[in-house]
Amino acid sequence: MTNTYITNATWALTGEKIDLRMGHGDEPVSVFLNDIPLDGVNGVAPAGEMLIPEGARVIDADGKLVMPALFDLHTTINLEGHSKRESIYRAGQAANQGGVWGMLVMPSRGFIFDNAATLDSFDEAVSQRSFATMVPAGCISEGMAGEQQAPYNTLAARGVTILSDGGRMPTSLLMLHRAMKYAAAMDLTFAIRGDVPCLSEKTYMHPGTTSYNLGLHGTPACAEEIGIETLIRLAEDAGARLHIQTVSTAEGVNIIRRAKAKGMTSLTAEVALHHLLYTHENVGDYDTTFKTLPPLREQSDCEALLEGVKDGTIDCIVTDHTPCMPFAKKQDFVSAPQGMVALDTFLPAIYTHLILPGKLSWADVVRACSTAPAAIVNPYDQEEDVPVVAPLLLFDPAAEREVTPDSLYCGTLNSPLLGTVLRGSVTLPISR
């Protein structure tokens, strides 16, 4: 069996032109570029300098970028009328299109990861139906009810490294504090969104002119910020790893920056792509597509979050992919569910709206969307007993594609990008 060669590709992080030799499946990873392991690659050389045997399979990647594929730390697979297996299949297809090779799947009503049986059946469905690696996040509390701790030891034995109640902050800080103390010994990470539920209940969007005009109650930024501060103090005291989910406010970024500056190495944080791209004004005249949890905030928050990504305060950009049935999103704003879908369009949207306008570099994106999130989850192949690393991704920056209902594989249409044209398209995976 001959090797496959990729020639004239541009390494996204540095812009260098390179040739790559792809290894066979049983050859170990042998090559690192910018400290990133290149899965399936066993040779790299400057473009034109690699010896290519006659008859070898060659992919000319002139004009295309190569980079490690993305890992999404925040995906929810809502069933929305489909079976579990079908939903898993669709999410995997969507991820492939968006440049995502693997994802952390949040527990949700359809997938309550608080017991071994659910995890086993999920893993089985993923191995049979999914194009993408899917790592389940175990529940913090049984049934995500916030009352009793889930059996962390059992979950950890099934490969769980992250615990989350899916966007909900447990109301009982005592339960959470004890959970953190217990789980710290197993090196589990708590992924929680900062919130004070009693301050944010019955609120529907960011407080401002739009919320006033629409007569919708505003979610105060301080609810999230107090929540973040509280989580940090609890995790510090308990000695647990903490990952703050979907930070949406400028002060939230500051709180995390201060904690990291103090030397809290077990703290990481994420921002959802939509919090970098949209503000509360996008809600316009009750556009439920822009109803998210936490809500879209001010332009100054978007800028502070972007700054946080650039200086590493915010470790990851995530999709916070949340499929919602068209029917549900067509309800009035108060009744409609929160969330957007973003897996299908993830990398093209980042390229079009963050890289092309010069807001982020490819190096920022590779760190925030590939290496950092994968390092937080540490996906591990239990059968092969090896860590799983990102496959290479080939990205064509010259391609253009309109986002249409047919082009969204995830199964629902709650994407703010529907009807818009995105630059760039993804070929994935090229190393498998």
Added chain:
Amino acid sequence: MNPRKDLITIGALSDEDIRTILESTSAMKDIFTKSVKKVPALKGKSVLTLFYEPSTRTRSSFEVAAHRLSADVTTFTVSTSSVVKGESVHDTIDTLMSMKMDYIIVRHKNSGIPAVIARHCKAAVINAGDGSHAHPSQAFLDAFTIKEKYGEVAGKRVVIIGDILHSRVARSTSTILRRLGAEVAYMGPGPLVPPQQHTGIARFTNWDQIFEWKPDVIYLLRVQNERIDTPFFPAADYHQAFGVTEERLKRIDDLNMSIMHPGPVNRGVEICDAAMEYRNCLINNQVENGIAARMSILYHLTPQTQCHD
């Protein structure tokens, strides 16, 4: 002018819509003094009142208005318990469309519901109050009442006092008054008055500031206990801090200010008994004008049902 199908917010109306509706309100009111208080303007048309929230005044005002225009009125009573959890807005809309109604007058506790119904319905949809969002027919009757009292709205000063945060009346009435050239200010308990940078409306915190500003109209809002689960302010304070007390009524009288209120009134909370008998209390005028304004609104809207039947 393009025929307008729905009335959801004041903001969506053109200046011409506002002017026309106010002008014909006056003509409608003339009908009340005739021996036959009915005109055939909407004869053969069907009007549905769909109230998901309890209401006596607004619903009966719309029903009287529709009757005086000779329309057939159907009252769809929705018990709050059965509907909120079960039937989605979409299913309700489908039901309504099958009924082939020409006008649907809707009130709902959620902001934005009438707009959802209007988008999916050929009938003319009139928002009779949605959550904290809008109450445009109240805005018309308020503007008309001020115009009737003072000759015009432009240049008048109106302070709206009370729970601004939850009030659709404050939003709609302030919008129409400002469109017509009046100055509006808000006053009320701190947590219930949104900051000026969100509303674009001056925010007072006490009566001294109001008397200094010298408004023409004191517009009181009802303290809406049914919308509030965790108290926004100590209830026992309200009358002394924000209500029209007998003492304040004397100054209001001295300064010849008018008092308005969308009703129903909480005596002894936002207003003292004596103020109800005050010579410039326009509350009953508002009720009477409400019927005329709603007749004018019904008359002004054009359902798209005719051509499709």
